[in-house]
Amino acid sequence: MINVLLADDQHLVRAGFRSLLRRDKQIQVVGEASTGDEAVRTARALGPDVILMDIRMPGMDGITATREILAVAPDTRVIILTTFETDEYVFAALAAGASGFLTKEIGPDGLRQAVRVVAAGDALLSPSVTRRVVGQFAHRPAAAPGGNRLAVLTEREREVVRLVATGLSNDDIARELVISPLTAKTHITRAIAKLGVRDRVQLVIIAFEEGLAGPLS
Incomplete structure (x- = not known):
């Protein structure tokens, strides 16, 4: 069983993801959080396998929350949720240890497959996200x-x-x-x-x- 934590400040987004994930008998949503701070506390308490983490939340953002969670639970996998795949914080999230990105427009099958892929130890890295990483390094020596x-x-x-x-x-x-x-x-x-x-x-x-x-x- 893959235990998933949903971290997003929008209740409807969490409800939608929860409903879609529950259709897979190998996935169960064990907790929810509406802020980065709550995500950190909940992750430490529940030890989920995968976290769907909104990149922008009130207070502590998803990047900081990801970094804090993985510092004490390195085996946890974090998938960053963003409105656009070319979010300006892509590189920062990957550097913090995120295992990939999903846009909030992802379909039901894609969402469930993404959770299974990341839980198995793989990563979600599309060519367009890779180009964002390239862009960050283009400005470095x-x-x-x-x-x-x-x-x-x-x-x-x-x-x-x-x-x-x-x-x-x-x-x-x-x-x-x-x-x-x-x-x-x-x-x-x-x-x-x-x-x-x-x-x-x-x-x-x-x-x-x-x-x-x-x-x-």
Whole structure:
């Protein structure tokens, strides 16, 4: 069973998500919060597997709440809820440890699938969100390729991480490198373990910080 906490200041939004999620017998909503502070307290009390976190709430915002929750419960997965996928706070939320983004216009099947994907340890990272990460790094001094953190990776793992940073899915990476999707996933899993990060979102951040990836064309 996947335990979910809903954190949004709009009652109707929470009610809608709660209704949609309850249609999946493997998902149960264990709590709700209307502010960032309440989300932190509730998460600490209930220990949910996944949190659907509104990025903008009264008082403590979703980014700060995400950071505080993951500092004490690193295994919790946070999906940021936003009105637009290109929200200006995308990078800050990802850097805080969020496992991905959902727009509030997402359909019922997409919502339930997103919760299952994140609960399984994967991440929601679309090419458009990746471009937001790229945009943040475009204004920073260029990093020298081959940073120390990447030295633990094999040449193939580095190549896979570079492709992940362009927003490619496992299937896309498999086609690019002429390998199976399972092999691509294995390389990603090993890279995540070697680098000690949570998921592919954090792989993208490291790829840009270490100069492995460049701007998307």
